[in-house]
Amino acid sequence: MQAVLEHSAPKGASERKGKRTGLLLLSPAVLILLVWSLVPLAMTLWYSLINYNLIDPTLHGFAGFSNYWYLLTDPDFLYSLLHTVILVVGVLIISVGGGTLLAILYDQEFFGRGIARVLVISPFFVMPTVSALLWKNLMLHPIYGVYSAMMRAVGLTPIDWLARFPLLTVMMIVSWEWLPFAVLILLTAVQSLDSEQKEAARMDGAGPIAQFRHIILPHLSRAISVVVMIETIYLLTIFAEISVTTAGGPGVASTNLAYLIYSRALLQFDVGGASAGGVLAIIIANVAAMFLVRSVARNLEV
Amino acid sequence: MAIKTKRSTKIAVTCLGWGIALWLFFPIFWMILTGFKSEVQAVSTPPKLIFAPTLSSYAEVFERASYxxxxxxxxxxxxxxxxxxxxxxxxxxxxxxxxxxxxxxxxxxxxxxxxxxxxxxxxxxxxxxxxxxxxxxxxxxxxxxxxxxxxxxxxxxxxxxxxxxxxxxxxxxxxxxxxxxxxxxxxxxxxxxxxxxxxxxxxxxxxxxxxxxxxxxxxxxxxxxxxxxxxxxxxxxxxxxxxxxxxxxxxxxxxxxxxxxxxxxxxxxxxxxxx
Missing domain, CATH: 1.10.3720.10 (MetI-like)
Structure with a gap:
């Protein structure tokens, strides 16, 4: 079977022609991606070095690093950076940790497992604006929300979650979307584990915790690294959930880097300052990517 | 004895599996349910699980909101x-x-x-x-x-x-x-x-x-x-x-x-x- 799947390399005179055709077929996608990844990047870099305000044409000229300096000394920026890290790390811990445990739970045989699984992964398919408003209005609304009603039913005073704990609440909403994703991926990975291997470990007297540590976790490591990578890409740019629930507030209590850049650019029209933020966001993402892509690349059989 | 413990774990797994599934799915279920309420029913306190369903919200979404x-x-x-x-x-x-x-x-x-x-x-x-x-x-x-x-x-x-x-x-x-x-x-x-x-x-x-x-x-x-x-x-x-x-x-x-x-x-x- 393996032999059939292996591709024999083109040989002889046709080799050069094949190479050219290959390049020709590949180039449209590569060129367009090259343009897409370099042109906006170069523009962001350029804008970050000039004075550019969309509604104040008197402001122009080279700014040097003043946009960066202004941003780096702005406490709002430092808060937004901190909030970005808290959101990414918090959601990753909840979704990957919870996802691993749930993947093992839904790997067990039980009545109606198929339906239960479908219910668990469903939140991942809900669009971000819907899930944010669903939680904000139907679940957590201090007067009409279901959770508030439950708290009243047991004699507690309902909490205005988004006003009192904005960042934490946003984190919970985003986790609700991404935990199912982790379950979906990790469950598939758990199921590909050889059941004979588990059986053998059990025969050798390995308890559930030993089985988890020495068999299941190593088997899952690749899937976990992929989940971490993909979630990090999306979590660095959480935007819709913040935009429709708290609009970054109160104050900047739930403003992350993405929302800060958006508000600088499209609410305050400060293109230079927003671009400086954009460059910093790209640097942060690249530092994260360096580790993540490398760990994924190691796991890919290309 | 062994069979008994196995059975109780099975029940625990079933309860846990279904409990978590229902909890995670609940917001979606509630959204679907609320769609069939009138605006007055939708904001009743405490929220109603049983009510006379209506399509008025859907009708308004189609008519006014240019869905x-x-x-x-x-x-x-x-x-x-x-x-x-x-x-x-x-x-x-x-x-x-x-x-x-x-x-x-x-x-x-x-x-x-x-x-x-x-x-x-x-x-x-x-x-x-x-x-x-x-x-x-x-x-x-x-x-x-x-x-x-x-x-x-x-x-x-x-x-x-x-x-x-x-x-x-x-x-x-x-x-x-x-x-x-x-x-x-x-x-x-x-x-x-x-x-x-x-x-x-x-x-x-x-x-x-x-x-x-x-x-x-x-x-x-x-x-x-x-x-x-x-x-x-x-x-x-x-x-x-x-x-x-x-x-x-x-x-x-x-x-x-x-x-x-x-x-x-x-x-x-x-x-x-x-x-």
Missing amino acids: WHFTFNTVIISVGATVGALLLAIPAAYSMAFMPSKRTRGTLLWMLSTRMLPPVGVLVPIYLLARSTHLLDTCTGLAIVNMLTNLPIIVWMLFTFFREVPAPILEAGRMDGATRWQEMTMVLLPLALPGIASTALLSLILCWNEAFWSLNLTSSNAAPLTAFIASFSSPEGLFFGKLSAASTLAVAPILVLGWISQKQLVRGLTFGAVK
Whole structure:
């Protein structure tokens, strides 16, 4: 079977022609991606070095690093950076940790497992604006929300979650979307584990915790690294959930880097300052990517 | 004794499995339920589980909120972006799968790395470019952006599917005098059709749910469903019934597609690393 799947390399005179055709077929996608990844990047870099305000044409000229300096000394920026890290790390811990445990739970045989699984992964398919408003209005609304009603039913005073704990609440909403994703991926990975291997470990007297540590976790490591990578890409740019629930507030209590850049650019029209933020966001993402892509690349059989 | 403990764990697992599933699904269930309430029923305290269902919220969403306009935009953008990306990605994936060179691995990883560029980092230039080319608030503009952001994933996914097509079949076609074009369209595409279909499905789902660019690059003319739902976030828009009805309509197609295509999605979302 393996032999059939292996591709024999083109040989002889046709080799050069094949190479050219290959390049020709590949180039449209590569060129367009090259343009897409370099042109906006170069523009962001350029804008970050000039004075550019969309509604104040008197402001122009080279700014040097003043946009960066202004941003780096702005406490709002430092808060937004901190909030970005808290959101990414918090959601990753909840979704990957919870996802691993749930993947093992839904790997067990039980009545109606198929339906239960479908219910668990469903939140991942809900669009971000819907899930944010669903939680904000139907679940957590201090007067009409279901959770508030439950708290009243047991004699507690309902909490205005988004006003009192904005960042934490946003984190919970985003986790609700991404935990199912982790379950979906990790469950598939758990199921590909050889059941004979588990059986053998059990025969050798390995308890559930030993089985988890020495068999299941190593088997899952690749899937976990992929989940971490993909979630990090999306979590660095959480935007819709913040935009429709708290609009970054109160104050900047739930403003992350993405929302800060958006508000600088499209609410305050400060293109230079927003671009400086954009460059910093790209640097942060690249530092994260360096580790993540490398760990994924190691796991890919290309 | 052993059987007894086994039985009790089984009951515990069943309860836990169903409990967590119902808890995680509850908001969606409640959204569907609230869609069938009138606005007065929707804000009754305590919330009602049993009530006389009405379609008034749905009727209002269809009549007043021009729901079809936003759905139409979403469909146009998603389908346009998907078709465009497939047209670019199929030749590229074909080339990498069947005519690999020393640089194939590097190219694939580079494509992956372009995906790591956070959209917010290029929000300003993309917004200004769209404005100066009059693509701001147009379906075309948003479709192009969606196509480009998903292109790396689509190339990857097609690549992993194409690699499973045995090369000797393609070579046999070439022996019979098929050109590259015929080989691709008449031999490979039919064989890889299931893979292409699930790639297209993943792209549709990602475009349908895309929110960052939708919120920033459209206002009213080309606003897709994600942006339409976001308009309910204004304080005066506290219409739980209508919000729920519109949300249910916006989410339902993707929820069903997602349920059907779980397995293929896992593969696509993990760049073929988890099957």
